[in-house]
Amino acid sequence: MYYGEKVVLRAYREDDIDIALKLVNDKELKKFLVNFIPFPMSKWEEEEWIKSQKSNKEGTYNFAIEDIETNKYIGGCGINSVDWLTRVAVVGIMIGDKDYWGKGYGTDAMKVLIDFIFNDMNINKIRLSVFSFNERAIKSYEKCGFEVEGVLKNEIFKDGKYYDEIIMSKFK
Incomplete structure (x- = not known):
């Protein structure tokens, strides 16, 4: 387990399945996560994904x-x-429980993940992408030291509009 000030990063457990399924199928949350037409995930798919999570080379x-x-x-x-x-x-993050949005939990989790990547894995650069309408996430990434590296114009279509996809990175 890896500890921050507000969060612990740990392995997935079987008892996470039902909560995770509810979160990934939330329409509002899904708009921040996928750049394709959202389709509901089945319980079987979520179970298989969680069961497949293990450390690897x-x-x-x-x-x-x-x-x-x-x-x-x-x-x-x-x-x-x-x-x-x-x-x-290349990294990704999701704070799925809306009660934890805008309260620093995502920033803390990202800082713990960054430390793991730079110090345990000896990686030189971390990259992520974020949709331009996700201002809360962009501010969080900036707090963690990420900088805009590029912008893919009109890359995302959500709610009848086109949005940019922003590529951000942080170096060791």
């Missing part, structure tokens, strides 16, 4: 995010891919 680690005070599962974060030659990791 490729470096794609996924952590459950837990509130340090209540031990409540509130979301997830992880390393989606690693290029070991260039030492670049």
